[in-house]
Amino acid sequence: MDNKHIYVDRRNNLINTLDDGLVIIPTTQEIIRNQDSVYQYRFDSSFYYLTGFDEPDAVLVLDIKNKKSILFCREKNPEREIWDGFRHGVLGAKSAFKFDESYSIVEFPQKIVSLMENMPTLYYTLGHMPKYDGMIIEALSNVRNMIRRGVSSPHNIIDINRIVAEMRLFKDAHDIELISKTCEISGFAHIEAMKFIKNAKYEYEVEAKILEVFYKHGARYPSYTPIVASGANSCVLHYVANNSEIRSGDLLLVDAGCEYKGFAGDITRTYPVNGKFTKPQQAIYEIVLEANKKAIEKIKVGVAWNEPGDCATQILIRGLIDLGLLKGSVEDNIANNNYKQFYMHGIGHWLGLDVHDVGVYKINGKWRNFKTGMCTTIEPGLYIRPDNKIPEEYWNIGIRIEDDILLSSSGIVNMTSHVPKEVKDIETLICQV
Numbered sequence: 414m415d416n417k418h419i420y421v422d423r424r425n426n427l428i429n430t431l432d433d434g435l436v437i438i439p440t441t442q443e444i445i446r447n448q449d450s451v452y453q454y455r456f457d458s459s460f461y462y463l464t465g466f467d468e469p470d471a472v473l474v475l476d477i478k479n480k481k482s483i484l485f486c487r488e489k490n491p492e493r494e495i496w497d498g499f500r501h502g503v504l505g506a507k508s509a510f511k512f513d514e515s516y517s518i519v520e521f522p523q524k525i526v527s528l529m530e531n532m533p534t535l536y537y538t539l540g541h542m543p544k545y546d547g548m549i550i551e552a553l554s555n556v557r558n559m560i561r562r563g564v565s566s567p568h569n570i571i572d573i574n575r576i577v578a579e580m581r582l583f584k585d586a587h588d589i590e591l592i593s594k595t596c597e598i599s600g601f602a603h604i605e606a607m608k609f610i611k612n613a614k615y616e617y618e619v620e621a622k623i624l625e626v627f628y629k630h631g632a633r634y635p636s637y638t639p640i641v642a643s644g645a646n647s648c649v650l651h652y653v654a655n656n657s658e659i660r661s662g663d664l665l666l667v668d669a670g671c672e673y674k675g676f677a678g679d680i681t682r683t684y685p686v687n688g689k690f691t692k693p694q695q696a697i698y699e700i701v702l703e704a705n706k707k708a709i710e711k712i713k714v715g716v717a718w719n720e721p722g723d724c725a726t727q728i729l730i731r732g733l734i735d736l737g738l739l740k741g742s743v744e745d746n747i748a749n750n751n752y753k754q755f756y757m758h759g760i761g762h763w764l765g766l767d768v769h770d771v772g773v774y775k776i777n778g779k780w781r782n783f784k785t786g787m788c789t790t791i792e793p794g795l796y797i798r799p800d801n802k803i804p805e806e807y808w809n810i811g812i813r814i815e816d817d818i819l820l821s822s823s824g825i826v827n828m829t830s831h832v833p834k835e836v837k838d839i840e841t842l843i844c845q846v
Contacts, residue, residue, distance in 0.1 A: 419587050420465040421511045424482045427463065427580065428475055434534030436475035436573055437525070437549065439542045443469050453634065457542075458766035459577040461675055466510050468500060470518050472545070474528060475536075481513040483528070485521045526552045530564050536573035578771035582763060583786035589819065592676045592765065592788060595632070596817045596828035599670040599678030602626035603832045606667055607842050610686055616641040616655040619667065627671040636677030636768045639669035643686065647811030648796040650758060661687040664694055666811055670768065677768040679790050680829050681815035688843035693806040695836060697795050700732030702834060704793035705814040708760055712789070712818055712825055717780040722760030725793040729756050733795070738803060755797060761790035764817055788819045788828075 427436070440460035443451045456467045464473055464484070471486040489502030507515035516524055529535065529552055539546055556566040584592065602623040609622045620641045627635065642652040643659045647666035659665065663686050670678030683698065685691075690698060707728055708721035730752045733739040738755070739746055746752045763770035765788060775781060783789075794813030797803060814834055819826040833839050 416587060417465060417509065417511050419585075420463060421482075423463050423580070424473075424475060425480070427577070428477050428480055428482075431477050431536065431576070432534060433478045433532070434536055434567065434569070434571075435529055435532040436477065436536040437472060437545075438463065438474075438537075438573060438577070439472045439545045440464075440466070441469060441542075442544065455634075456675075458675070459574055459581065459771070462577065462581055462766060464510060466501075466506060468506075471506075472518065472521055474525070476528065478532075483514045483516070484510065484512045485516050485518045485524075488517045488519075522548050522552070525549070526555045529553065529556050529567060530559065532567050533565070534569040534571060535567040536571050536576070538572050538574040539570070541574060574771070575773075578773070581765055581770065582772035583784065584765065584788055584819070585786070588676070588765065589821070591674050592678075592817075592819070593826075593828055595636075595671060595673040595676045595678040596680070597831070598627060598630040598632050598673055599680050600829050600832040601630065602669065602671065603667060603680055603682050604842070606669075607682070607684060607833070607839065610659075610665060610684070610843060611688060613659050616643055616646070616657050616659060616665075619659075619665065620655045620669075623667070623669050630671075630673075632671035632673040634672045636670045636672040636679065640666065640681075641669070642666045642811065645798075645809040645811075647683065648798050648809060649811075650796070659686050662691070664810060664812065666813055668813065668815065675766050677764060677766065677770070678829075679764055679768050679815060679817060680832060681792055681794075681813045682832060682834060682839075683812045683814065684839045684843060688840055690836060690840065691806075693804075694810055694812075696736060697732075697797065697807065697810050698812050698836060700729060700736075701793055701795050701812045701814050702836075703732070704728040705791060705816065705834070708791045708793060709816060709818060709825070709827060712783055712791070712820065714783055714785055714820060716783050718774050718783065719780040721791060725760050725791075726752070726756065729793060729795060736807075738797070738807065754800075755795050756793070757796070758792075758794070761792050761815075764788045764790055783820055785820050785822055788817065791816050791818055 438460050440457040446452045474483040486506050503515045605626050606619050613619050620639050638653045641655045643665045644663040646652045666683045668681040704725035708725040711721040711724050730743045730746045763772045792815035796811040797807045799808045816829045
């Protein structure tokens with residue numbers, strides 16, 4: 414199915430919302446990994462959102478006054494294509510992606526000067542792509558030097574990524590279809606990891622199982638480095654070594670999501686390696702599970718972003734007080750931040766083309782309200798490191814439960830509800846294999 418019209422519509426919508434000026438949005442370059450090998454290429458998300466074009470070394474330019482979209486990209490190169498694969502080339506990209514004009518990327522430094530002439534505003538994000546910053550600054554200088562010829566230069570520079578971020582925050586039908594598929598595949602991988610856990614000896618074996626499922630379903634890459642953390646490693650929030658031996662009696666925290674056609678999944682589940690929670694593990698787990706479920710219930714159109722997080726924090730603190738791991742009242746622990754010894758991160762983040770997706774959380778200093786089309790994670794956790802003030806039975810219990818939530822036109826959708834998280838369901842799944 415040809416979805417190129419979606420990107421044309423997005424470019425036109427952006428043009429129609431901006432005052433007269435010139436938009437410049439580059440995509441990323443290939444990055445050397447070592448010697449002459451490069452990292453797996455990943456396009457810039459905002460550039461891709463407006464173009465659908467996934468080749469490196471390209472720039473999107475929008476001429477707002479003349480309502481034109483222009484692409485600068487690599488030329489066709491039969492010799493390089495033998496080594497590196499297909500390139501659309503200048504004319505091919507124009508035709509396939511419905512641009513009004515297209516030019517070779519080598520022409521960009523020269524042509525951007527003439528395109529910038531008499532433009533009152535430049536929409537560009539300084540500092541985001543350092544390679545292009547110098548070109549843009551030089552072009553501005555060249556245009557300013559034309560003043561005696563009657564040529565004016567941009568007198569405003571506005572961060573275009575912030576504007577596109579607001580567009581990306583609200584998912585359309587195309588986005589929803591893809592992110593739902595992403596979450597579905599990510600969930601399948603977690604389920605297979607649970608089934609596999611009793612056969613695994615090392616964390617990286619579970620990681621391999623997860624990646625295998627991603628690949629089998631057409632998701633060629635993870636959306637971030639998977640976290641497969643057993644035992645004490647589960648208390649390290651961004652643990653990615655994934656090389657420790659897995660021991661019966663420990664918990665395994667798995668935080669992993671695939672990237673499918675640009676969109677990111679992000680799921681966390683925590684479960685016992687041997688298929689049976691100990692009493693201390695289950696006690697902590699049930700606290701986190703309640704926080705996860707109650708926070709999700711809080712999400713509704715019109716509710717402020719912070720409300721689910723505040724709800725989860727109170728549940729976590731109350732649970733810790735009931736277990737004797739915190740003293741005093743819920744209010745006192747919030748006021749003095751004592752709970753942050755066990756829960757040091759927020760409730761979640763926007764999700765989309767980036768796993769920590771774009772979009773501000775506050776507007777004019779106030780938490781923004783949830784609206785239809787937004788997608789967020791909900792991921793409360795508790796992490797109990799060894800401490801003489803804490804009973805040893807709770808040491809090295811790290812638990813996080815994360816789901817991906819969409820605010821659709823028909824209500825709240827938990828796109829990762831197919832992944833077990835109830836104690837009974839997890840134990841049954843692991844033990845039945």
